[in-house]
Amino acid sequence: MLHIRCPHCGMRSQNEFAYGGDASVKRPELNKEISDLEWDNFVYLRKSLRGKHLELWQHISGCRQWFKVQRDTSTHEIFKTIKANEDI
Amino acid sequence: MQKYSIFNLIKNAFSNHQNWDLAWKDPTPKKEYDVVIIGGGGHGLATAYYLAKEHNITNVAIIEKGWIGGGNAGRNTTIIRSNYMYDDNALFSEFGMDLWRKMSQDLNYNVMFSPRGIINLAHSDAQINIFTRRGNSMRLNGIDAVLLSREEVKEIIPMADFSDNVRFPIFGGLMQPSAGTARHDAVVWGYARQADSMGVDIIQNCEVTGFDVSGGKINGVRTSRGDIKVKKIGLCVAGSTNILAEKLNMTIPVETHLLQACVSEPVKPVLDRVVTFGAGHFYISQSDKGEMVMGGDLDGYNSYAQRGNLPTLQHVLTEGIAMMPFLSKLKMLRTWGGIMDMSMDGSPIIDKTHIEGLYLNCGWCYGGFKATPASGWTFAHTIAQDRVHKLNAGYSLNRFNTGHLLDEKGLGTKTWIS
Numbered sequence: 230m231l232h233i234r235c236p237h238c239g240m241r242s243q244n245e246f247a248y249g250g251d252a253s254v255k256r257p258e259l260n261k262e263i264s265d266l267e268w269d270n271f272v273y274l275r276k277s278l279r280g281k282h283l284e285l286w287q288h289i290s291g292c293r294q295w296f297k298v299q300r301d302t303s304t305h306e307i308f309k310t311i312k313a314n315e316d317i
Numbered sequence: 318m319q320k321y322s323i324f325n326l327i328k329n330a331f332s333n334h335q336n337w338d339l340a341w342k343d344p345t346p347k348k349e350y351d352v353v354i355i356g357g358g359g360h361g362l363a364t365a366y367y368l369a370k371e372h373n374i375t376n377v378a379i380i381e382k383g384w385i386g387g388g389n390a391g392r393n394t395t396i397i398r399s400n401y402m403y404d405d406n407a408l409f410s411e412f413g414m415d416l417w418r419k420m421s422q423d424l425n426y427n428v429m430f431s432p433r434g435i436i437n438l439a440h441s442d443a444q445i446n447i448f449t450r451r452g453n454s455m456r457l458n459g460i461d462a463v464l465l466s467r468e469e470v471k472e473i474i475p476m477a478d479f480s481d482n483v484r485f486p487i488f489g490g491l492m493q494p495s496a497g498t499a500r501h502d503a504v505v506w507g508y509a510r511q512a513d514s515m516g517v518d519i520i521q522n523c524e525v526t527g528f529d530v531s532g533g534k535i536n537g538v539r540t541s542r543g544d545i546k547v548k549k550i551g552l553c554v555a556g557s558t559n560i561l562a563e564k565l566n567m568t569i570p571v572e573t574h575l576l577q578a579c580v581s582e583p584v585k586p587v588l589d590r591v592v593t594f595g596a597g598h599f600y601i602s603q604s605d606k607g608e609m610v611m612g613g614d615l616d617g618y619n620s621y622a623q624r625g626n627l628p629t630l631q632h633v634l635t636e637g638i639a640m641m642p643f644l645s646k647l648k649m650l651r652t653w654g655g656i657m658d659m660s661m662d663g664s665p666i667i668d669k670t671h672i673e674g675l676y677l678n679c680g681w682c683y684g685g686f687k688a689t690p691a692s693g694w695t696f697a698h699t700i701a702q703d704r705v706h707k708l709n710a711g712y713s714l715n716r717f718n719t720g721h722l723l724d725e726k727g728l729g730t731k732t733w734i735s
Contacts (some may be wrong), residue, residue, distance in 0.1 A: 230626055244628050248618045248733050251572075266718065272730060273570040273661045273717040277559040279621045283391045302573075 231304050234310045235288045236296050249285030251275055252297045283317060286310075318514035321425050340369045340506060341513035346520050349546040351376045353538055354701060355525055355561065356553035357381025359390040359501070359686065360678060362508035363693020364551055364700070365517045371694070372701035375516035378547075382524040382538060382557075386505030389427035392623075392655035393686040394578050394612045396591050396600065398435050398496035399460050402451045403725055405711030406664060407458040412708055414460075415690030416497060420690060426507030428499045429605065435496035435591040436470065436639070438477070440485040444595055448491035455493070474592055475496050477641050485596035486637060498591065498602055504689055527564055535674030551676045551700050556621065556656030558679040565672065570661040570717045571680050572732055575616040577625035577633070579652040581606030581644070592640070599636040600646075608650060612639055615683075616655065617733040624656040657683050662716075664723035667696050667709040676700050679715060682732070 231243040257263045259272055282302045287295050299309040299317060311317065319325055319338050329337055352368060354361045357379045368374045379385075397417055399410030420428050439445045452462035470490045471479050477487060513519055520542065529537035529544070537546045547577075554561055556573045583606050591602040599613040613633030618627045630652060638645045660666060660680030665680050665688065678696045681688060695709040705713070716722055728734055 230628060242628075243626065250731070251619070252734070270568075271717045274568045275559070275570065275572045276568060276631050277572045277619060278571075279560055282619055284602075284619065295694075300618075305620065305622055305626075 231297060231305060231307065233286065233307060235291060235294070236310050236312045237292045237294050238288060241288070241291060245288060245290040247287045247289040249287055249295060251277075252283045252285045261305065285313070318510070327519050331479075332646070335373075340510040341519050344518045344520065345522065345684055346378060346380075346518065346540065346542050346545055348543075349378040352551065353377070353545060353547045354379045354551045354553055356388075356555070356557075357385035357509075357519060357536070358388050358553065358555065359386065359505055359508065359689035360555075360681075360692045360696070361553040362505060362512055363553070363689050364553060364696045365693075366508045366512040366515075367694045367697035368701060369512060369515035369517055371697060374701055377512075377516075378444065378510070378518040378545065380522055380523050380525060380538070381519070381521045384521050385509055385519060386502060386611040387654045389657070390501055390505050390689075391683055392578065393497045394600065394602070394618055395501050395686060396435065396496070397430070397499055398491045398493055398591075399687075400435065400437070400451070400455060400462065400491065400496065401725060402454040403723055404458060405424065405723055406583065406725055407455060407460060409691055409695070409708050409712070410711055411458060411460050412689065412694075413688055416690035416694065417499065420499075420504070420507070422510050424507035426503060426510060428503040428507055430497060432495050432497035432588050433602075434492055434494040435593070435699045436465065436473065436490045437486045437593045438470065438490045438595040440596040441488060442704065445488050445644040446525070448489075452491050461493060461495050462471045463492045463494060465492055473590060476587060476643055477592070478639065484593075490595075496591065501686060502680050508693070525561060530672060533671070534671055536673060549674045549676070549700055551678060551696060553678045553696070555658045555679065555681060555685060556679075558658050567670070567673070569666075569677070569679065571658045571666075572619055572661075573621055574618070574657050574659045574733060575617065575620035575622060575656050576612065576683050577630055577652060577654045578610070578612035578652050579630065580604070580608040581647040582650050584609070584647065587643075594636050594640045594665070594715070596639075596642075597636040601637060601641070602698050609644065610649060612683075612734075613637075613709050615659070615733055616654070621656055623654050623656055625652070654699065657681070661723040661730045662722040662731070663726050663728055665692070665712050665731070666714050667692065667699060667712045668705060668714040669699065670714065
C-alpha cells in the first residue's frame with residue numbers, strides 16, 4: 230500500500246488517489262507554429278524513468294485536487310508531494 | 318544434441334539419468350558476432366532460434382542480465398489466444414497459433430500446449446453486440462469463434478455465478494475453442510536448447526552497459542563481460558526497453574507498468590477453460606497442478622519494481638469472486654509482479670529503427686507470452702532480411718507519426734486505465 234501525502238489534506242492511503250501520469254510532459258505552447266512531429270512526441274513519447282519520477286496524481290476520493298508526486302519507480306519510495314502549480 | 322524420446326529415457330535409466338547432456342552451454346562471450354539479441358526471455362530466445370533455423374544465421378549471441386526466462390516469461394499466466402478484431406493483430410496471432418500447435422514436435426520439448434479454449438464473458442446486450450462483431454471479424458480471418466448464449470455458458474462453466482440478483486449477470490460469451498495455455502518455462506527451455514544446439518551462445522548474467530554507435534550505424538555493444546563487435550542488434554527487453562533506449566538517446570512510445578498475478582492453493586479439477594470477466598479485468602484458468610491462476614488490472618502507476626501492492630490484488634480478486642463465488646473459499650498460495658512494456662496504443666512494435674543495424678521488439682503490454690513464437694519468427698525475419706515481414710508490417714514504430722494506430726481496446730495513451 231502506498232501512502233501519499235496530499236498537499237491539501239495530508240497523509241492518506243493509495244485507495245483515495247488516481248494516477249495521472251508523467252508530470253514532466255509539457256503541452257506545446259499555444260499561439261506558436263507547432264509541427265506534426267512535436268504534437269506526436271507530446272502525445273506518444275514517454276521517458277518512463279527508472280528511479281526518481283515526477284508524476285501527477287488526483288485525490289479523487291478526497292479534495293479532488295491534482296498535485297505532483299516525486300516517487301522512485303524502482304522502490305516506490307515517495308520523496309515529495311507538491312501542489313500542481315509548484316515546481317520541484 | 319540428445320533427442321528427448323522414450324528410447325533415450327529408457328537408455329539413460331540404466332545409468333540413473335546421470336549422463337544426460339546439459340540442455341544448453343554456458344559460453345564466455347566471443348569478441349564478435351553477426352547478430353546479438355539483447356534479452357533472454359521467450360521472445361529473444363525464439364528470435365535466435367528462428368534466425369538459426371529459418372535464415373541460417375548461427376553466429377548469434379543472446380545477452381541476458383539475469384537468467385533466461387526470469388522476467389516476464391516466468392511471470393505470466395500462460396494464456397495463448399488470437400481473438401483479435403483488427404487484421405494486423407488477428408493474422409499475426411493466428412500465425413502464432415499455428416506455431417504453438419507444432420511447437421512440442423518442432424522443439425523436441427513438451428511445452429504442454431493445452432488448447433482448452435477461452436471464454437470472454439459478456440454482461441450486457443451491448444457487450445454481446447460487440448462480441449458478435451469481434452467474433453465475425455475473427456471468422457473472416459480464419460480464426461474459430463463461437464458466440465455462446467447464457468445457457469451454453471452455464472453448461473461449460475456451471476461454477477460461475479448464474480443466480481438472479483447479481484450486479485453483472487452473465488448474458489453470454491465469446492469463445493475461441495482453439496485458444497489455451499502452455500507451460501511457460503518449457504517454452505523458454507525448449508527454445509534455448511534448440512538455439513544452443515544450432516550454435517547460438519546464450520550468455521547469462523551479462524548486463525548491457527552501452528552501445529557503440531557511429532555514423533548512424535551499430536558497431537558494437539558494451540557489456541559487463543566485455544565489448545562485443547556486432548553489426549546487428551535485436552532489442553528484446555520488454556519492460557526495460559526505455560532503460561536501454563536512453564543509452565541510445567532514443568525515446569520510445571512505451572511506458573513501464575506493473576502487473577500482478579497470483580495462484581491459489583491446488584484444488585481438484587474444476588475449470589477446464591480460460592475464462593475472462595467482461596465487466597472488469599480478470600482472467601482465470603486452472604493449472605495442471607490444480608492451482609487457480611489469476612490476474613487482472615495493472616497496478617496503475619509507472620514502476621520497475623517487479624512487485625505490487627495489495628489494493629490492486631484485492632480489487633482484481635473481488636472481480637473474480639463476483640464471477641465465480643467459490644474462489645472466496647480458496648487460500649492464496651503465491652502472488653508476484655512483472656513489469657510490462659505498455660505501448661501507447663496497446664499493440665506491439667517489431668521494426669527497424671533510425672539507427673542502421675538496430676532492431677526493436679517491444680510494447681507487448683500484457684499479451685507477450687502468447688506472441689512468443691510469432692514474435693520470434695517475424696523479428697528474426699526483420700533482422701535477417703533487414704525488412705519487415707508482412708505479418709509485422711502493422712507493428713511499425715512510425716505508426717505513432719502516421720496515425721495508423723492499432724488501438725484494439727480503444728484506451729488511448731492512458732495505459733494504466735485497464
